[in-house]
Structures are given as structure tokens and as C-alpha cells.
Amino acid sequence: MNILPRLLFLFQSLPIKIPMSTFTTLNKWLSKFIWQNKRPRIRLKTLMCPKEIGGLNIPNLKNYYYAAQLRSLLTWVCQEEDSIWFGMEQGDCPGMFLDTIPFINPDAWSKEKKKVTNEWVKTTLSIWSNIRKTLNLSSSLCRLIHIHHNLEFPPSSGFKNWAGKGLIMLDQMVERGSLMSFQQLQQRYDLPAQDFYKYLQVRNYFVKHNYITLLQTPPTNLEQFVIHVIKGEINSRYISHAYKLLQENTENTQDIKRKWELEMNIIIKDDDWERTLREGHKITNSPSLKEFEWKTKIRFFRSPFVTSKFGGTSDRCWRGCVLVGDYTHVFWDCPKLTNYWKDIQGEIENWKQDARVYVYKLSLFFFLPPTVMLALL
Numbered sequence: 001m002n003i004l005p006r007l008l009f010l011f012q013s014l015p016i017k018i019p020m021s022t023f024t025t026l027n028k029w030l031s032k033f034i035w036q037n038k039r040p041r042i043r044l045k046t047l048m049c050p051k052e053i054g055g056l057n058i059p060n061l062k063n064y065y066y067a068a069q070l071r072s073l074l075t076w077v078c079q080e081e082d083s084i085w086f087g088m089e090q091g092d093c094p095g096m097f098l099d100t101i102p103f104i105n106p107d108a109w110s111k112e113k114k115k116v117t118n119e120w121v122k123t124t125l126s127i128w129s130n131i132r133k134t135l136n137l138s139s140s141l142c143r144l145i146h147i148h149h150n151l152e153f154p155p156s157s158g159f160k161n162w163a164g165k166g167l168i169m170l171d172q173m174v175e176r177g178s179l180m181s182f183q184q185l186q187q188r189y190d191l192p193a194q195d196f197y198k199y200l201q202v203r204n205y206f207v208k209h210n211y212i213t214l215l216q217t218p219p220t221n222l223e224q225f226v227i228h229v230i231k232g233e234i235n236s237r238y239i240s241h242a243y244k245l246l247q248e249n250t251e252n253t254q255d256i257k258r259k260w261e262l263e264m265n266i267i268i269k270d271d272d273w274e275r276t277l278r279e280g281h282k283i284t285n286s287p288s289l290k291e292f293e294w295k296t297k298i299r300f301f302r303s304p305f306v307t308s309k310f311g312g313t314s315d316r317c318w319r320g321c322v323l324v325g326d327y328t329h330v331f332w333d334c335p336k337l338t339n340y341w342k343d344i345q346g347e348i349e350n351w352k353q354d355a356r357v358y359v360y361k362l363s364l365f366f367f368l369p370p371t372v373m374l375a376l377l
Contacts, residue, residue: 004059008239011068015123023062030058041300045251050244054253054277054298060243063250066134067242069127073102074229074238076124077144085120092118097149102128103141104152135222135249142211143171143219144226153205159198165189168230170211171223177216179206221245253277256299263328296331303327 031044049055075083076090076098090098093116102125116122131137147170148163150156167173167189173180182199185191191199206212219227222245228234234241257273280293295301304325308315317325319336332341 007061008064008068011065012071015069015072015120015127017123017126018065026061042298046253049251049253050247051281052278053274054256060247060250063243063246066127066131066246067239069124070131070242071238072124073128077226077230089118089121093121097151100146100149100151103144134246137220137222141223142214143169143223145170147202152209155201165191171227173202174215179203179212221248259299263326299327303330
């Protein structure tokens with residue numbers, strides 16, 4: 001499949017704003033291709049989830065687009081000299097610093113924002129705003145603000161030597177929720193003694209904007225990612241990393257878990273559910289068994305209860321037991337399966353070792369969480 005690389009090439013070429021209606025249309029085409037113009041049995045958003053949470057890793061084109069555009073912003077942050085276009089964009093924004101603008105409070109530079117004439121810069125900032133809304137990020141990502149380039153901090157132009165010593169952003173000045181002392185910064189970044197006055201300036205800046213309180217909260221996954229990029233710990237595969245972060249905030253399979261809970265009248269722990277989804281891909285090398293295992297847990301198959309809603313068929317079990325044939329009944333509760341499950345229970349009881357260990361292994365084979373297996377047996 002070479003469609004995704006072609007789209008990624010377009011997404012990365014220029015920061016062009018693509019209407020959301022375009023992705024809606026692309027998703028419709030993708031769904032039609034997957035289901036061959038038939039009625040979908042599983043939502044496309046569920047299929048786009050990572051395999052670890054019950055999906056099939058179908059590409060989420062909108063998130064790939066966001067991730068590709070986020071790469072441009074990371075180039076601003078890192079000030080990559082090899083990127084000629086970065087110098088062009090920065091040159092079109094005199095008096096502004098592209099490596100800091102994305103992270104300060106928008107109210108602080110609302111007037112300066114109107115001075116931006118470069119359409120590519122406008123588009124990148126607009127897409128960044130959409131990403132922040134998607135991830136429910138706060139209005140100010142202050143821990144990522146650069147000390148050297150800062151519109152909110154007029155003396156910042158005199159802190160170039162700090163950046164040269166590795167002290168780049170505000171997050172590096174905070175440890176365990178408190179502002180580090182000048183002596184601690186000296187030891188860590190080899191700052192000269194005459195920089196103590198600069199430290200007092202930065203400390204006043206922290207107090208004025210109440211950043212100490214904001215920095216006491218743990219960093220989000222996106223903030224941690226950008227911090228690693230700024231420190232040079234991540235210098236490649238930006239799009240892959242960003243895409244995974246965006247996927248963490250997408251659809252999950254909790255609604256499917258709730259359907260199992262409602263039918264079985266039990267509570268499935270989130271840890272058990274996630275472990276079953278994760279381990280299900282490792283229990284066999286057979287593609288057909290993996291496919292059947294996934295389809296069963298995600299409720300792909302249509303039970304008599306489901307097909308009866310389309311009209312023309314009964315909701316009773318097709319084995320002739322006269323009971324409602326919902327998903328749980330068809331696979332486990334049907335009276336005609338009682339002897340089979342009793343045999344399974346007898347085999348477990350005959351094992352001399354801890355039965356719960358085998359229940360866990362069986363739960364992976366029968367595509368159910370261990371708590372569900374223990375409740376059924």
C-alpha cells in the first residue's frame with residue numbers, strides 16, 4: 001500500500017490548511033474500500049485505534065496531517081540551520097521568535113500576531129492551535145518557553161550564553177515543583193557568578209506570571225516529546241512520534257467493553273481488558289486465528305439478537321434453545337454448550353498448579369479477560 005507515503009509527501013511539502021471536509025471524504029472512501037461498499041460492522045474510528053487497545057492501526061489521515069505539520073513547528077523550536085525555509089520564515093517575522101511563539105499565552109502576543117504576513121507561518125500556527133484543542137492542552141505551555149527568545153521577557157536577548165551552555169527553556173530551571181537556586185544552576189550548567197543578576201530577572205519573571213504554580217503539574221506527553229526534541233534526545237522520526245501522541249487521544253474500545261459487561265452482568269477491570277487486547281496478538285502465529293480472536297472480542301460477528309433488528313429474523317438462539325441469542329449466549333451461555341464448559345472447568349480443577357495461571361492462559365485463547373473466565377467457570 002503506497003497511498004499513505006504519497007499523502008505524507010503532500011502533507012509535508014507545504015503548510016497548507018486542508019479543510020476537515022476533505023478528511024471526511026477520504027474516510028468515507030477508505031471505509032467503502034475496507035467493507036467493499038457493504039454496511040460497516042466496526043466503526044472506522046475503532047479500526048484506526050492502535051492494536052494495543054483493540055484497533056487495527058488503520059491510518060488516521062487527519063492525525064498524519066497534523067503530525068506532518070507539527071514537524072514544521074519542531075523545526076522552529078530546534079532552529080535547524082539546514083532548513084533554508086526556516087530562515088526565510090523567521091526573516092518575514094521581525095521582532096518575533098518562532099521558537100517561542102507557539103508556547104506562550106496567546107493573549108501575550110495577540111497584537112504581534114496581526115503583524116504576521118507570511119501565510120505559511122499563519123497556517124502552521126493555526127494548525128498548532130487545532131492540535132492544542134484536540135489534545136486539550138492549556139492556553140500556555142510555559143515549560144517549553146525559551147529563555148533566550150521570549151516576547152514576554154524583554155531582557156531575554158541577553159541570555160544567549162545560557163542557551164549555549166544547555167539552559168534553553170523554563171522547564172530546566174524547575175526541579176520537583178520548585179525553582180532551582182542559582183547555585184544549583186551553576187553546578188549543572190556552569191554559569192558564571194556574574195549571571196546572578198540574570199537569575200534574579202528570570203525569578204521575577206516566574207513570579208510575575210505565576211509559572212511556578214503552572215510548572216508543578218506533570219508535563220503532558222506532548223510537552224515531554226518537545227522537551228526531548230529541544231534537548232536533542234529525539235532528532236529523527238518526528239512524524240512517527242507525533243502521530244503516536246495524537247493517536248493516544250483518539251477513540252478507544254471502552255464502549256465494546258461496556259457491552260460485554262452489560263451482557264455478562266459483571267465488571268471487567270480496565271487493566272484486564274487492555275491486557276487481553278494487547279496479548280491477543282501474541283498467542284499464535286496463525287493470521288486466521290489472530291483475525292478470529294480480534295473479531296470475537298470486538299464483536300464483529302452478528303448474533304441472532306443483532307440480525308433480528310434488521311427485520312425478518314428471530315432474536316432466538318440458532319441452536320434451538322429458545323433463549324435470546326446475544327453475543328454472550330451464543331459463545332458461552334447457551335445450555336447446549338454447558339457440557340463443553342463443564343469439561344473445561346473439570347480440566348482446570350484437575351491441574352495441580354495454581355488454576356488462575358491457567359485461567360489467564362485460557363482467557364487469551366478464548367478471547368476473554370481472566371476475570372470473565374473466572375466468572376463463567
